[in-house]
Amino acid sequence: MKRTISWQSVLTLFRLDLRSRKDVAGELSKKDKGMKVMNVVFGVIVYALLVVGIYFLSRMFVVRDQMRIEFLTIATLLTMGISTVVAIGNVVKNLYMNGDNELLLRFPVNGTEILIAKSIYCALHNFVVSCLLTLPFYVVFGVITKAGVGYYFASILIMLFSTMLPFFVANLVAIPVMRIVNVIKNQFLLVLALIIVAICGCFIFYMTALSSILEYLADNNVNLFDDPVIRERVVNFAHNCYPFNWYAYLLNGKAQAGLTSKDLGLAFLYLFLINAGLGVGAFFVTTKFYYGTILKGIETEKESMIKRNAKNRKRSVFGTLLNREFFLIFRSFNYSFQYLAMACAAPVMVYYCNALASAMGTKSVGSSIVPGLTLLVVVIFVTIIVSFASTSISREGMVFYHTKVIPVSYTNQILTKLFLYGIVGTISVALCCITVGAAFGTEAGGNLLTPLDVGMIFIICELTVLAQTCLSVWADIKSPTFNVAGDGELVAANKNVALALFIGIFTAVIYGVFAMVFSFNGLAIGKLVINMQPAEVYGVLIGVSAALLIASACLFFINLEKRYQKIVP
Amino acid sequence: MLKIEHLKKTYPKSDRLAVNDISFELNPGEIFGFLGQNGAGKSTTIKCLTGILPFDGGTIEICGHDIAKDPIAAKMEMGYVPDNHSVYEKLTGREYVNYVADLYKVSLEDRNARLEHYLDLFRLRFAVDRQIKAYSHGMKQKICIIAALIHEPKLWVLDEPMMGLDPQSTAEIIAHMREHCRKGNTVFFSSHNLDLVKKLCDRVAIINDGQLIDMFDLKNNEANKANLEERFFKITGTYEKRLFEDYVAQESADMRPDLPVDEEPAAVTEE
Numbered sequence: 139m140k141r142t143i144s145w146q147s148v149l150t151l152f153r154l155d156l157r158s159r160k161d162v163a164g165e166l167s168k169k170d171k172g173m174k175v176m177n178v179v180f181g182v183i184v185y186a187l188l189v190v191g192i193y194f195l196s197r198m199f200v201v202r203d204q205m206r207i208e209f210l211t212i213a214t215l216l217t218m219g220i221s222t223v224v225a226i227g228n229v230v231k232n233l234y235m236n237g238d239n240e241l242l243l244r245f246p247v248n249g250t251e252i253l254i255a256k257s258i259y260c261a262l263h264n265f266v267v268s269c270l271l272t273l274p275f276y277v278v279f280g281v282i283t284k285a286g287v288g289y290y291f292a293s294i295l296i297m298l299f300s301t302m303l304p305f306f307v308a309n310l311v312a313i314p315v316m317r318i319v320n321v322i323k324n325q326f327l328l329v330l331a332l333i334i335v336a337i338c339g340c341f342i343f344y345m346t347a348l349s350s351i352l353e354y355l356a357d358n359n360v361n362l363f364d365d366p367v368i369r370e371r372v373v374n375f376a377h378n379c380y381p382f383n384w385y386a387y388l389l390n391g392k393a394q395a396g397l398t399s400k401d402l403g404l405a406f407l408y409l410f411l412i413n414a415g416l417g418v419g420a421f422f423v424t425t426k427f428y429y430g431t432i433l434k435g436i437e438t439e440k441e442s443m444i445k446r447n448a449k450n451r452k453r454s455v456f457g458t459l460l461n462r463e464f465f466l467i468f469r470s471f472n473y474s475f476q477y478l479a480m481a482c483a484a485p486v487m488v489y490y491c492n493a494l495a496s497a498m499g500t501k502s503v504g505s506s507i508v509p510g511l512t513l514l515v516v517v518i519f520v521t522i523i524v525s526f527a528s529t530s531i532s533r534e535g536m537v538f539y540h541t542k543v544i545p546v547s548y549t550n551q552i553l554t555k556l557f558l559y560g561i562v563g564t565i566s567v568a569l570c571c572i573t574v575g576a577a578f579g580t581e582a583g584g585n586l587l588t589p590l591d592v593g594m595i596f597i598i599c600e601l602t603v604l605a606q607t608c609l610s611v612w613a614d615i616k617s618p619t620f621n622v623a624g625d626g627e628l629v630a631a632n633k634n635v636a637l638a639l640f641i642g643i644f645t646a647v648i649y650g651v652f653a654m655v656f657s658f659n660g661l662a663i664g665k666l667v668i669n670m671q672p673a674e675v676y677g678v679l680i681g682v683s684a685a686l687l688i689a690s691a692c693l694f695f696i697n698l699e700k701r702y703q704k705i706v707p
Numbered sequence: 708m709l710k711i712e713h714l715k716k717t718y719p720k721s722d723r724l725a726v727n728d729i730s731f732e733l734n735p736g737e738i739f740g741f742l743g744q745n746g747a748g749k750s751t752t753i754k755c756l757t758g759i760l761p762f763d764g765g766t767i768e769i770c771g772h773d774i775a776k777d778p779i780a781a782k783m784e785m786g787y788v789p790d791n792h793s794v795y796e797k798l799t800g801r802e803y804v805n806y807v808a809d810l811y812k813v814s815l816e817d818r819n820a821r822l823e824h825y826l827d828l829f830r831l832r833f834a835v836d837r838q839i840k841a842y843s844h845g846m847k848q849k850i851c852i853i854a855a856l857i858h859e860p861k862l863w864v865l866d867e868p869m870m871g872l873d874p875q876s877t878a879e880i881i882a883h884m885r886e887h888c889r890k891g892n893t894v895f896f897s898s899h900n901l902d903l904v905k906k907l908c909d910r911v912a913i914i915n916d917g918q919l920i921d922m923f924d925l926k927n928n929e930a931n932k933a934n935l936e937e938r939f940f941k942i943t944g945t946y947e948k949r950l951f952e953d954y955v956a957q958e959s960a961d962m963r964p965d966l967p968v969d970e971e972p973a974a975v976t977e978e
Binding site for chain 2: 324442443444446448450451452453455459462465466536537540542544545704707
């Protein structure tokens with residue numbers, strides 16, 4: 139018997155969904171509330187920086203190059219593209235992968251009611267994300283072009299209209315995406331490779347855009363599209379960029395592109411038909427496949443990797459501990475992303491950051507700044523990688539008891555962890571140094587770094603890696619947080635990660651500033667002027683790093699057995 | 708095999724003694740049951756003797772090795788099955804057992820032979836090369852048991868081992884406990900199941916509010932077997948005549964109309 143949809147059930151499910159996402163204010167400690175406020179402040183700062191970036195980007199297009207429609211088209215493409223990616227992730231996560239599906243199906247509600255309730259949340263989420271992304275572009279454009287009030291009203295309507303497309307596309311794409319995720323979820327190496335490519339791709343794109351903006355800021359006379367060929371390509375691209383250019387035409391086509399009312403009417407009609415078509419398609423596809431897909435998801439939730447033709451194998455105690463530690467990281471999407479992918483992508487990230495910083499620094503103060511900047515950049519990225527060690531004990535989670543039961547001393551168990559993090563950190567540092575050496579230490583790279591610089595940077599970074607690893611593990615032994623879920627993975631990074639990052643970045647800044655200051659005229663304190671040769675600067679930094687390593691190793695090893703024994707899961 | 712003397716344990720930020728001056732000794736070849744209500748101190752005692760928790764007073768010796776002074780040698784003689792069946796879920800069953808076997812330095816020949824035997828015994832062969840995250844509750848329990856036995860420990864410690872297991876697996880574990888003891892080894896387990904303890908154990912200890920209240924033989928002692936429930940209920944402070952009579956009545960054939968009159972329920976069947 140076919141049951142009609144009960145809107146009361148839909149409303150109840152929607153309320154339940156909202157409540158489950160909401161923090162209960164009474165349960166938050168003062169510290170948690172403080173952290174929440176900090177997160178909001180941080181979010182606002184990041185958003186403000188984004189708006190500033192958009193402002194300068196807009197000026198480049200709109201004021202200097204007079205490419206107004208092109209700007210609006212590319213901005214619409216960018217914002218809708220990002221919105222679509224976010225919406226796909228959101229729909230997949232909430233509609234199909236959320237663990238509450240099994241629970242909800244036990245209630246007297248049908249699949250369509252669950253779908254509608256969850257879709258309302260997804261649509262609202264998509265609406266907020268799209269608006270937050272689109273609004274700065276449209277507002278900044280209006281401010282720069284001194285648009286009238288009518289433009290702002292139109293931009294609000296277009297913004298609302300443009301939020302629908304990503305949501306419909308996301309609903310259509312979510313099911314195939316789910317199938318692909320299910321196929322590759324146990325292909326750990328493939329997943330790791332994809333994550334590395336994605337991180338590097340996003341970072342390169344980000345740094346290239348940032349570099350263009352900073353270049354524009356540094357030299358206001360530079361015209362982004364000086365080359366007529368490039369300019370023509372951009373114009374052609376924007377004019378053929380359907381359906382995104384139609385949104386731009388609707389917004390400002392009459393004034394900027396000389397379009398008639400008929401052209402605008404047609405643009406609106408096309409967009410309406412596309413949205414309606416996709417909306418209807420998304421509705422039928424989702425309602426037809428949703429119930430079956432979530433049932434399949436529940437059935438296959440526990441599908442796991444199967445090792446064919448596996449045999450028993452004997453390893454040394456050290457080898458088996460190392461093997462276990464590595465595979466627990468490698469076989470986890472979250473840990474692979476946080477650690478292995480970051481370690482592999484670090485050389486690429488260091489190269490782009492260093493290229494940008496060196497270019498800007500060389501222009502403003504000279505090439506002597508490059509070794510110090512390189513040191514700063516490498517230590518910062520190494521810190522990000524090494525901070526993972528500050529969850530090494532917490533990640534044991536529910537299985538922590540096992541580390542107490544096995545006939546291996548705590549010192550040996552922790553030394554194995556230290557070895558793994560040390561090796562990964564060392565390889566990453568070595569690759570970073572080889573990359574910057576090859577890129578900036580050659581004739582083609584402008585000989586900005588000498589072999590001495592690269593060698594010394596490697597030694598300082600290596601000592602720092604080991605010191606930070608000791609400190610990170612020490613901090614986690616001191617106060618681990620066994621907050622795990624699902625397959626035993628940490629729910630969220632604990633405070634030790636923040637501590638490790640803070641110490642690492644602080645060290646990086648001190649080292650970098652020290653090297654940069656002494657690479658020029660030295661440090662003048664009153665009448666006292668301290669000058670140092672590069673070798674002396676490196677000597678001091680190596681001495682400090684070695685001292686820090688010794689201190690952190692002492693902190694780490696003293697009473698290690700007793701401190702570990704005291705940990706109660 | 709296991710000697711606990713004047714064990715005391717207080718949890719941090721608590722002024723209550725979770726374990727208060729407990730002493731007992733386990734002999735080779737015996738199955739020892741450890742009874743008590745929830746929160747009585749059973750798991751705390753087990754966690755102290757396995758090295759999971761530090762303790763404030765007393766000594767624990769396993770095969771003559773002091774767990775506090777010589778923990779590696781003491782742990783080498785012991786196999787432990789936890790109550791929550793927590794294992795490394797990202798590893799496959801075989802990887803996990805091999806990992807444990809490596810830690811206990813089990814030769815390749817021995818681990819091959821033992822693993823083959825246990826995979827058949829616990830019917831886990833079909834899943835041994837799958838990640839443990841795909842295992843059911845009972846399968847996780849079984850892989851924990853296999854890992855605990857892979858080095859043939861002299862002392863096998865189990866914290867509420869039958870929870871969540873199907874009847875056949877329970878029977879297999881019981882049979883294996885007996886087999887393990889026949890080789891001169893010792894089994895120490897905590898349980899809430901009085902019938903199981905009555906059937907299986909040579910000796911039993913009852914703990915209440917952190918203190919060891921009673922310890923007595925069950926092997927060849929029908930009187931003790933018969934009044935185990937009564938002693939348990941009295942010690943744990945839950946004794947009420949009516950409650951006890953209800954309990955006995957539930958186990959009695961003539962009060963169970965669902966059972967044939969001539970068939971005695973397993974719970975009161977004497978061995």
